[in-house]
Amino acid sequence: xxxxxxxxxxxxxxxxxxxxxxxxxxxxxxxxxxxxxxxxxxxxxxxxxxxxxxxxxxxxxxxxxxxxxxxxxxxxxxxxxxxxxxxxxxxxxxxxxxxxxxxxxxxxxxxxxxxx
Amino acid sequence: xxxxxxxxxxxxxxxxxxxxxxxxxxxxxxxxxxxxxxxxxxxxxxxxxxxxxxxxxxxxxxxxxxxxxxxxxxxxxxxxxxxxxxxxxxxxxxxxxxxxxxxxxxxxxxxx
Numbered sequence: 001x002x003x004x005x006x007x008x009x010x011x012x013x014x015x016x017x018x019x020x021x022x023x024x025x026x027x028x029x030x031x032x033x034x035x036x037x038x039x040x041x042x043x044x045x046x047x048x049x050x051x052x053x054x055x056x057x058x059x060x061x062x063x064x065x066x067x068x069x070x071x072x073x074x075x076x077x078x079x080x081x082x083x084x085x086x087x088x089x090x091x092x093x094x095x096x097x098x099x100x101x102x103x104x105x106x107x108x109x110x111x112x113x114x115x116x
Numbered sequence: 117x118x119x120x121x122x123x124x125x126x127x128x129x130x131x132x133x134x135x136x137x138x139x140x141x142x143x144x145x146x147x148x149x150x151x152x153x154x155x156x157x158x159x160x161x162x163x164x165x166x167x168x169x170x171x172x173x174x175x176x177x178x179x180x181x182x183x184x185x186x187x188x189x190x191x192x193x194x195x196x197x198x199x200x201x202x203x204x205x206x207x208x209x210x211x212x213x214x215x216x217x218x219x220x221x222x223x224x225x226x227x228x
Contacts, residue, residue, distance in 0.1 A: 033215055042205065042218040043160070056215050090160065092216075104150065105209075105216060107160040 004108035021076040025093030037088040122219035137191040139206030152205040
């Protein structure tokens with residue numbers, strides 16, 4: 001079965017540089033979520049998109065932006081990178097149900113971003 | 117604001133033991149609860165999802181229960197194996213848009 005695809009898997013950037021992370025959801029899933037997991041931390045919700053529109057926003061810095069494209073893939077753009085942005089960034093996708101909320105979320109393998 | 121707590125933070129057991137991981141949440145208005153497994157530096161593998169209307173779900177040696185009114189869930193692992201060693205995360209979906217709120221996890225070590 002198809003899974004969530006994230007690229008790149010590893011990324012090394014310097015402070016103040018920009019980074020773009022990509023996510024390809026499971027086919028026919030209508031919702032994409034981005035999470036950030038710092039070292040030794042639990043995943044924190046950043047932002048989500050439903051049918052290509054931003055649906056919810058969590059603890060996402062103003063330096064970050066994201067969008068979902070017509071083919072449902074999503075990109076997380078990160079500018080003016082700081083050392084504290086070093087983390088695992090996960091994308092997840094699901095099929096929203098009116099009755100059961102977000103449903104099961106399927107996570108990608110993550111992108112490990114290291115800022116030096 | 118929804119908060120999710122997992123107890124214990126770490127657990128070490130000998131192979132073959134049955135064990136229980138606990139998860140509690142402060143706001144009972146949830147759509148569902150998911151249990152995940154995470155190996156070091158790796159992604160999240162969904163183990164079980166319990167809808168708010170359900171009491172439990174089972175998959176192989178895993179059984180998860182949900183008591184929404186008391187804000188509690190447990191993950192029961194039967195006949196533990198060294199391959200079960202990982203961090204187990206509990207997460208609740210509290211909104212119609214489905215973003216998950218995670219606990220800090222229980223780090224399980226099963227010794228041969």
